[in-house]
Structure formats: C-alpha cells, structure tokens
Amino acid sequence: MYELRGVTKRYWCGAGTVDALAGVDLVVGDGHRLVVQGPAKSGKSTLLRLLGGYGRPTAGSVELDGTDLAALPEARLAAVRAESIGYVCGDRDLSPALSVLENVESALAPLGFDGAARRERAAAALESVGLGACGDRLPGELRDGGTRRVAIARALVKRPKVLLADEPAGDLEGAVRDEIMELLEGVWKAHGLTFVMVTRDSVVARNGVIAPRLAMIRGGRISVAENAAG
Numbered sequence: 729m730y731e732l733r734g735v736t737k738r739y740w741c742g743a744g745t746v747d748a749l750a751g752v753d754l755v756v757g758d759g760h761r762l763v764v765q766g767p768a769k770s771g772k773s774t775l776l777r778l779l780g781g782y783g784r785p786t787a788g789s790v791e792l793d794g795t796d797l798a799a800l801p802e803a804r805l806a807a808v809r810a811e812s813i814g815y816v817c818g819d820r821d822l823s824p825a826l827s828v829l830e831n832v833e834s835a836l837a838p839l840g841f842d843g844a845a846r847r848e849r850a851a852a853a854l855e856s857v858g859l860g861a862c863g864d865r866l867p868g869e870l871r872d873g874g875t876r877r878v879a880i881a882r883a884l885v886k887r888p889k890v891l892l893a894d895e896p897a898g899d900l901e902g903a904v905r906d907e908i909m910e911l912l913e914g915v916w917k918a919h920g921l922t923f924v925m926v927t928r929d930s931v932v933a934r935n936g937v938i939a940p941r942l943a944m945i946r947g948g949r950i951s952v953a954e955n956a957a958g
C-alpha cells in the first residue's frame with residue numbers, strides 16, 4: 729500500500745526552481761490500480777519515480793507498506809527497488825545487443841539467482857507476455873509492440889508486489905496499443921499487483937478495462953476524479 733503525504737519535489741535549474749510536485753496526498757491500496765493522466769510537464773514521471781524509489785521528495789513522505797522510502801539509506805532503497813518494484817518505462821531500458829531472454833534475465837542479476845533459475849524465471853515471464861518463442865531474438869527484431877512486452881516481462885520477472893508504468897503504450901496506436909493495455913490488465917488481475925500508470929493519453933487513461941480509478945495531475949497537483957474500488 730502506498731501512502732503519500734504532502735509530497736513536494738522541487739528541481740533547481742539555472743537561477744530558478746520548478747515544483748514538479750506540489751503537496752501531493754495520495755493512497756493506493758494493496759492490489760489496487762490507479763491511472764494518473766496529465767499534460768506534458770505536469771509531474772507524472774516525477775510522481776512515478778518517487779513511487780519507484782528513484783530520487784527523494786524535497787518534502788513529505790512516500791510510504792510503501794508503512795516504510796518511508798525517502799528515509800531509507802540508498803542501499804536499502806536499491807534493495808526495495810530490486811525486490812518489490814517493477815518499473816515499465818516504454819522500452820528504453822532494453823539493451824539492443826542482448827537477446828530478449830537476456831534482457832529479461834538481467835532484472836534478476838541483483839537478486840542472487842543462479843544462471844539456471846534466472847533463465848527459468850525469464851522464460852516463464854516471456855511466456856506470460858506472449859513471447860515464449862522469442863527469447864533468442866534481439867529486441868530490434870520484434871514487431872508490433874513486442875519490445876513493450878519484453879519491458880513488461882522484465883518488470884514482472886522479479887515477481888514484484890508493485891508495477892509502475894510510465895507511458896507503457898506511448899507511441900503505439902490502435903490495435904497494438906489496445907493489446908498492450910489488455911496485457912497490463914491481465915497482468916494486474918493474474919498477479920494481484922498494486923498498479924500505477926501515468927500517461928498523457930486520455931484515450932489510454934480512460935480505457936475502460938484498465939482505469940476504474942483515474943486521477944488527474946496538473947502543475948504538480950493531483951486530484952482523483954473517479955474513485956471506484958479498483
């Protein structure tokens with residue numbers, strides 16, 4: 729469960745400052761899902777990064793299961809990220825020179841699995857996103873949203889309790905975009921994950937299957953527009 733209280737994130741750039749988040753209060757229950765939609769530069773990625781334990785707020789607290797991530801020493805924070813948080817950020821974290829299987833396996837490197845266990849888990853994660861037969865390919869050889877599926881498998885392979893997605897269907901259109909959203913919906917249902925997604929795209933945000941609970945973010949301030957049990 730996430731509980732954010734009074735979260736501000738201020739960046740210093742040049743002579744000025746930007747409050748990317750300006751006093752955010754937010755609760756996301758265990759196994760619930762939340763979609764946050766807002767325009768460019770409204771604070772979406774900053775919010776998701778703080779939920780993921782990347783960076784610390786300037787003020788306020790970001791609690792995951794009662795632990796304030798902002799107060800953890802860096803090594804503990806890195807451990808929480810590696811064990812508990814799956815992060816999908818388009819497909820830019822994939823290594824083009826590694827095979828699809830190796831890309832997924834690499835998420836397990838900090839967790840101390842031996843090679844056979846890594847391969848077994850990675851193969852299962854690829855199977856779960858419909859890429860069971862593609863492990864030997866390079867990411868660049870996949871088509872039609874395939875690299876997004878690899879990125880989702882890479883986030884899932886550690887079996888996290890939280891899945892965070894930053895524009896997971898960004899740049900995709902039509903049927904391929906819908907397939908990725910349906911995949912995420914299926915993942916959420918199958919794994920009982922706490923799921924938070926941020927997007928500029930109001931079509932994605934309002935996609936009925938994925939967004940029973942929708943929040944809007946503007947200028948670093950968040951408001952939950954619809955509040956089903958999601």
Ligand SMILES: Nc1ncnc2c1ncn2[C@@H]1O[C@H](COP(=O)(O)OP(=O)(O)OP(=O)(O)O)[C@@H](O)[C@H]1O
Nearest residue numbers: 739741746748767768769770771772773774775928
């Ligand atoms: N590392 C940084 N240094 C300085 N300013 C930053 C930094 N990261 C973000 N910002 C600023 O904080 C504000 C919010 O940025 P953020 O990336 O969180 O918004 P966003 O809604 O994800 O935007 P986009 O949809 O364009 O990716 C913007 O004004 C941005 O320029």
